[in-house]
Amino acid sequence: MPVRSTPASSALTVQDGLEIMGSTVKKLVHEIKELDHHGISYEVPLPKIVVVGDQSAGKSSLIEAISEIKVPRDTSTCTRCPLQINLVDGGEKWSCVVSLLKNYDFDRNPDTNTPRSPLHPWYLKAASTKVHLTQVERKEDLERVIRQAQYLTLNPDINPSLSAAQFAHLPTTGRMQEFSPNVVCLEITAPGLPNLSFHDLPGVFNQSAKGGKETVELVDRLVCEYIRQENTLILLAVPMESDAENSKASGLLNEIEGANARCIGVLTKPDCLQSADNGDAWRRVLEGVDFPQGHGYFAVKQPDRAALIGGITHDQARILEEQFFASASWTNRFPGFQDRLGTRNLQQALATKLAALIIGCLPRIIQQVQVAVNNIDEELRDLPDPPANALQVVTNILAHFDQTFRQRIDGEKQPNDLSTAWKDIKKTFKQDIISVQRPTLLVNTVGAPQELSRPVKNEYPTNPKSSPLKKPKTHTEVINLDSDTEQEAPVTPSPAKKRKFTLEYAPSSNALKTVFRLDEIRRTLDEFCSSGLPDIVEPKAVDNLILSTLENWHVPTSRLVNALENVLRSALQRTLEETAREWKTTLLFSEIMRISQQVFLRVHVGHLRDMSAPRALRLERTKPITEDTKTMSRYIQEETEHFQNARFKALSETYFDKLDTMTGKETSPHDRERKRQSDREGLKAKIGPDPYDREVRVMAQIRGYYQIASMRFVDNIRQMVEAELFAKFRDGLHNDLQDGLKVHGADCHDYCAKLLDDDPVRTQRRQELKQRKASLEDASCRLKALLDGSRYDTPQSSLEL
Structure with missing residues (x-):
């Protein structure tokens, strides 16, 4: 782009600019107009003229006079x-x-x-x-x-x-x-025509014809949006047919800091001036004594309605205007203002002031144009031209994608979004199975068996193989002394805002827990017993009770699989954006996404959901099995002591209650606990044997086995994910992507070129950006030339897109 600098060219001052305004004003206004079309005005308010005034202030006539339309x-x-x-x-x-x-x-x-x-x-x-x-x-x-x-x-x-x-x-x-x-x-x-660019705004008014304030306020805010912009030259129309203080538009300017300093007042309808008193008031306005504006006031005279209807031309209107201001009735009342009278003087002043304003803003405008060019370069980096060696580019992208995703799965270098999310998922799953759903016993039943039903968990979707213990969910509970005081504290996943993925897997509620009653355990043991001897425990009865505690394991299992699928999908998406961002609009990007998510992820997570996890559940629910007799015995002993202690406390509370009733004295909680600690055996002898001792021991077996089975199931599910599913992603995804993208096929070169070939949207966007960049750079050169006082030969490309 040719730029020819004059010798010893220095920065152009406003005064220098005014001297050459006749030859440059057209270029200045043209450049600002084109930059406005490019959106530069959103970053730096571009110089402009705005015309404001009250309704019926003669603003339309003023616009017609300036623009000749x-x-x-x-x-x-x-x-x-x-x-x-x-x-x-x-x-x-x-x-x-x-x-x-x-x-x-x-x-x-x-x-x-x-x-x-x-x-x-x-x-x-x-x-x-x-x-x-x-x-x-x-x-x-x-x-x-x-x-x-x-x-x-x-x-x-x-x-x-x-x-x-x-x-x-x-x-x-x-x-x-x-x-x-x-x-x-x-x-x-x-x-x-004068080289001008200006905005005509709706006239401000005090009340709407429909009586609503919303319309009045909207116009006020719209006018204020324009006049508060620092590089705006304001043209204020004030009619001389009424007092100046009646102008609402003038009042809006007073409310905005600096607006009056950028304002040119235009007095309209001078032929409607009524009295000599008014003439004195308006002379003080023209002199800048009253209602001063930064650029003073001009006065214009436009044709009346009869002349407009008669078809008066612009040139005829200007001749009549000049005759009006040259008449004795005007010159005698307003002497010394000849250079501020008439539309032609106003047009010349506007062109001069707008050009001076543009020159003063040029450094900031040029800087903002460069910012816009830099933004285009940034977007073009994401829209590169199709490469010559498409096969090599595709191969490199797949290798980079595979390596980056392996690092996400392994978390070797440092914790990442996927490894952190999976850690929270499996931690919450472990809590759901081992702690939240661990069965518990209501130990408050102290007498003969009561016809009370066990409170069953909420009706989540359950395994069709339902427990025979499920009864109607109605009960009258007297004391809910839950012995599960040793439950772990809930696991709170790390805040989603601190990681790339949102983990939608919170701990389950206690509604999934199996809660037993002693009388129900007794009823189940009796129903399964085929012996004629008392207190015989049939193994099938215990097995049935144990299996009922596993009934809701599928709920957290399903939630784990769903949450894992979501974080894997997000990890694949993020990995693809990191490794193939510049090819986002190509077929390559969409095909990698389709193969990795819709094919590979769906198939292998689907196998975990539909095959592996259900099989592990089915094995656990078929029959209680363990060869770890040593651990099982230890758990049963611990649970037996735990429940017997809870039963002893419940029975002793009943004993103390009866004793207090007989003696009329109240035994305090402190005394009760002290006697339980100091005279445990004596208190047991007074209470007598626990009528539910058999049921308590069965409950200990249920809990003991649950601990073994729950930890085993959690480990199995974790193995299915980490040793099988993740291994498939680590070792098989790359090969599947290569097969799906045909990088080893006979026509691999042609197919890879097709993968990287631009779609019409991508091609059009790149062309638009390149054209816009060239236009902005062209404009920047011209603006710099104007700023430096140099001449610039406009190339044929112009500024048009």
Whole structure:
């Protein structure tokens, strides 16, 4: 891109810029307009002119005078969305391109729990979109087209991407919303136009025709959104037909720090000036004594309604305006303000001030353009061109993917998201099986067998092989003295926010626990007993009671498999994004994901879910089996002592209660415990033998075997995962991926090239980014040339995408 610097070129000052403004203002305005289309204004507010004023302040006439077009006029509000007008001096004839710039979406279902957008019910989009609507070749057609474009943005349910024919048939009236913050853009090109770009905003007002405050406040907030931007030159229309203090728009400027310093006041409707007193007040305004603005005031005179209806031209209106301000009635009352009177003086001042504002902002704008270029480079790194050696690239990606996932499974170097998640899963599973579901006994039954049913766990989906002990879930419990005081504390998984994966596997509730009653154990033992001798315990009865405690093991087992599948899927996804991120939009990326997740993961986790784990459950539930008699005997002895102590305490409590009733004296808990400790054997002799001693010993056998079986089952499931499932991922996934991607086939080169070939979306996005980068770099060179006072020859590529 050719840049020719002048000798001894130094940084361009504002004064230098003003001297060469005649040749550079067009370029300055053009560059800012194009940067706005590239979204730079979201990062740095680009220099612009905004026109504000009250309703009926003559703002529409002012816009028409500056832009030499006709805008919609109504008896009430006519401007219901921002109107961006870009004036370009050039071409052979007048033309206007009309577009819709959508920076906001309409919130149809607002969430009351989230903060409202400043322009509620409209909210800022993540990225703006510009939609071309039509091109107008005749000035007389523009007013109708503006109304149609405004209709389109006031009805957000209509898709703005319309054909020329569809747009031509849009109505010019009717609206779903009263106002919209989206912008109707007019690109007007004609010989001799001032090079200006400005925004016409809806006029502010005090009350809505429908009486609602929401509409009034929305327009106020919309106007404030524009005028608070630091690089904005504000054009304030103030009618001379009333007192200056009545201007609500002027009041909004006073509320925003620094707004008045960036403001040019424009006095409209000077022909409506009523009295000499008012003339003195307005002279003080022009002099900057009252209601001062940073750039002072101008006065303009626009044609009256009769002249407009008569078809007065722009040139005729300017001649009449000059005659009005040259009349004695004006010069006698307002002498010395000739350079601030008339639309042409205002146009020249606006062009000069806008150019000076742009030059002052150029360093920051150039810096932000470079930031945008860097962001494009970052995105392009994720969208590389297809490589020449596709087979080698695919092979390297698979090797990297396999190595990275192996490290995740093994956790050799350091704990990672997968290894940490699996550690929590198996820890919670162990707690569920060994602790949470460990059977317990209600030891409060002290007399003859009672007709009480055992409280059965909640109705989780259970094994079809149900226990014969299951009874209706109704009971009248007197004392719930659960002997399971030695339960482990619940395991709390590590907080999900501190790891890459969310572990959706919390410990089960005690609803899965099997709770026995002594009278029910007795009833079961009696039902199974075929001997005529008393207190005989049939082994089948004990087996049946033991197996009933394993009934809900499938619940935590299923939860373990589901949680494991989720973390493996997340690990595969994250590994793929880490190792093949730049190929995310290619067939290679989607095929690796499909083979690893939908094929390999589903098959092997499905085998664990449907085959291995059910087989381990079936073996445990078929028959109680163990050859570890030594450990079994130790557990039974420990559990017997545990339950006998609990029964002794329950029986002694009953004994003390009866004693207190007979003697009329109360034995304190401290005395009761002291007597149990000091005179245990004597107290036992007074109480007598436990009528449920047989049942207590059976319960000890149930618990003793449960400890062996639960630890064995937990170890088996862990072996199935770590010694089988993880081994398949470690040793078999890479081969399956190679087979699925045909890296060893006869047509491997062609197929791998197809895997890495871009899809249309990827190709189009890369082209768009490259074009946008070239445009921004082009603009940056031109802006630097303007800043340095150099000349820049615009290349043929221009700035157009």
